[in-house]
Amino acid sequence: MFKWKDNFSVNIESIDEQHKELFKIGNSLYEIVSIKDGVDRYDEIVEVLHSLMDYAVYHFSFEEKVMVDNGYPKFEQHKRQHDSFITKVRSIDEEEIDEMQKKIGMDLIIFIANWIENHILKTDMEYKEFLNDKGVY
Ligand SMILES: [Fe+2]
Numbered sequence: 001m002f003k004w005k006d007n008f009s010v011n012i013e014s015i016d017e018q019h020k021e022l023f024k025i026g027n028s029l030y031e032i033v034s035i036k037d038g039v040d041r042y043d044e045i046v047e048v049l050h051s052l053m054d055y056a057v058y059h060f061s062f063e064e065k066v067m068v069d070n071g072y073p074k075f076e077q078h079k080r081q082h083d084s085f086i087t088k089v090r091s092i093d094e095e096e097i098d099e100m101q102k103k104i105g106m107d108l109i110i111f112i113a114n115w116i117e118n119h120i121l122k123t124d125m126e127y128k129e130f131l132n133d134k135g136v137y
Pocket residue numbers: 019059063120124
């Protein structure tokens with residue numbers, strides 16, 4: 001589902017690794033939601049949701065520190081996108097997942113896909129040259 005390509009690289013090794021990890025979490029969610037055996041997957045979906053949350057918090061604070069340490073001029077607007085991602089993931093109601101597992105799982109997959117497209121491939125990409133020029137690889 002979520003496949004890493006070389007042009008997704010921001011040319012900073014640690015951040016690329018973290019982005020790949022987020023792809024992995026997206027893929028495990030996709031796998032769970034795609035199984036059509038009618039078995040209740042509530043616990044698994046909630047577990048993936050929590051790992052997405054935890055990993056996003058970790059990755060965002062890492063990225064934000066690199067930006068602040070290097071005086072990245074577009075830090076504020078970048079951070080706002082991170083914050084809205086967290087708010088959105090946090091707003092997913094676990095009781096609702098219980099009733100509408102497939103629907104919420106699929107919505108979340110679409111949300112992650114949009115995030116990759118609009119944040120990693122656009123907003124994150126904007127710091128690539130700036131940070132590389134500062135010697136961050
Ligand atoms: Fe990122």
